[in-house]
Amino acid sequence: MARPSGFSYERRGDGTVVITHRGRAAGTLRGDRAAKFLAQAESGDAQLVMARWTGAYRFGNERTARNHPRNR
Template sequence: MPRPQGFTYDERADGTVVITHRGRAAGTLRGGRAEKFLAEVVSGDAQLVMARWTGAYKFGNERLARSHPRNSGRR
């Protein structure tokens, strides 16, 4: 799996955290979730943490898997 990239986050004065991916808003966190996110981002790989929190961590093989013979009957 390729390493996630292009994520940034912005802490706002009201405690809200906005996560962006390549300049577009990918998620907004408030309250306890924002605090938990900030603690996790500092202690781990920031790009991977932001990708996981926004749900944008599946890249690469989704289109290929759809056309695989074992998945031909599923749509």
Template sequence: MPRATGFTYEQRGDGTVVITHRGRAATTLRGGRAATFLAEVGSGDEQLVMARWTGSYKFGNERTARNHPRNAGRR
């Protein structure tokens, strides 16, 4: 299983896959989507695959946005 601090997934008996992020359910996959996910997660970086499937991956510009003057008061 993936690291406990990031994404984890659980395959249930009925074929459903539940992806969680830091202990909270992020998405549920059923049927063909669950089978495709399981095939993909076994062939690469599990954390990255789960992030892509949930839509919760970073785009690389977070540091730039955080340092922007418009966001200075939001720290």
């Protein structure tokens, strides 16, 4: 699976976390969701965590599914 890239996040003073992808806002997290995201981002691969939280990632099975006889 290709590793996602181009994500970054910014913590704001009010506890809000803004996730951006290539300079554009991809998601805003507040409260408990922001705290949970920060814990995951700091403990693992931050790029992959941000891709999962924003929904901007591929599962890696698109090519396999396209070639399946049921989908032809």
